[in-house]
Amino acid sequence: MSEKTKPKDVLIATASRLFKARGYCAVGLNDIIEASGIPKGSLYHYFPKGKEQLATAAINNTKELVMEDIKGVFASTANPMDAFQAYVYELSRVFGEGGDPIGSPIGTIAGEKHSTSEPIRLACEATFKDWQSIYVDKFIEAGYSEQQSASLAVVFHALTEGGILLALTTKSGKPLEVIAEQIPFLLIKK
Numbered sequence: 265m266s267e268k269t270k271p272k273d274v275l276i277a278t279a280s281r282l283f284k285a286r287g288y289c290a291v292g293l294n295d296i297i298e299a300s301g302i303p304k305g306s307l308y309h310y311f312p313k314g315k316e317q318l319a320t321a322a323i324n325n326t327k328e329l330v331m332e333d334i335k336g337v338f339a340s341t342a343n344p345m346d347a348f349q350a351y352v353y354e355l356s357r358v359f360g361e362g363g364d365p366i367g368s369p370i371g372t373i374a375g376e377k378h379s380t381s382e383p384i385r386l387a388c389e390a391t392f393k394d395w396q397s398i399y400v401d402k403f404i405e406a407g408y409s410e411q412q413s414a415s416l417a418v419v420f421h422a423l424t425e426g427g428i429l430l431a432l433t434t435k436s437g438k439p440l441e442v443i444a445e446q447i448p449f450l451l452i453k454k
Contacts, residue, residue, distance in 0.1 A: 271300075271302045271306045271310065272310040274300050274301070274302055275296065275300050275302050275306070275307055275310060275311070275318060276322055277300075277325070278296050278299050278302075279291070279296050279318050279319065279322040280322040280325050280326050281299075282296060282299060283319065283322055283373060284326075284372075287372050287373070287376055288372070288373045288376045288384070289376055292315075293307065293318075296315075296318070316381055316383055316384060317383070319373065319377075319381075319387075320383050320384060320387040323370060323384070323387040323388060323391055324387060324391070326370055326391070327370070327390075327391040327394060330370075330395060331394060331395065331398065333354070334351060334395065334399075335398060337350050337354055338351065338402055344403070344405045344406035345406060345447065345448060345451055347402055348399075348402065348420060348447050348451065349444050349447045349448065351424075352423075352424060352427065352443050352447065353440075353441065353444045355424065355427065355431075355437070355440045356427075356431070356437035356438070356439075356441040356443075356444060357437060358437070359428070359431040359432075359436065359437035359440060360436060360437025360438070360440075370388055370391050371425045371429065373388060374392075392421060395421060396418060396421050397417075399416070399417035399421065400413045400414055401413075403416045403417060406451075416451065419450075420451075423443050423450075424440075424443070427443045428440070
């Protein structure tokens with residue numbers, strides 16, 4: 265841990281990594297303490313409500329990282345439709361090369377905890393809405409109405425989340441490549 269890295273940030277990053285790799289239910293606080301090297305007392309100092317509170321912080325951390333990635337790809341691609349396609353190709357590259365897909369834990373945690381933890385469900389819902397708001401802006405830029413952009417943002421998000429699950433299951437970026445190839449046909453403006 266560097267001098268500038270705060271124990272709280274180390275705990276959040278460690279929890280994010282472990283939840284991504286194993287899911288929420290398969291990670292205990294002792295796993296996070298051991299992997300982070302942070303004392304148990306510090307964990308409870310920063311997260312007095314325990315694992316659920318730490319998980320919401322990890323979800324918010326992942327949300328911000330993914331938003332940076334989406335915005336980065338969108339900013340580097342002038343044509344809005346090409347930007348959507350480029351983003352999904354980037355996801356396929358990360359999964360296809362055995363990279364570190366930072367977006368996958370949110371869908372996994374949402375699926376695990378939506379009916380048993382309202383704070384985690386709300387954190388996942390807020391994350392999905394924030395990601396979709398970036399998509400809405402890009403669809404508006406492409407000339408869609410606000411209402412149509414909001415609907416298309418949900419569809420695009422569902423495509424990417426589903427593609428991520430398929431990529432995880434097949435251990436391949438190919439499902440995301442297929443989605444990227446189909447975007448021009450799926451998003452034809454009428």
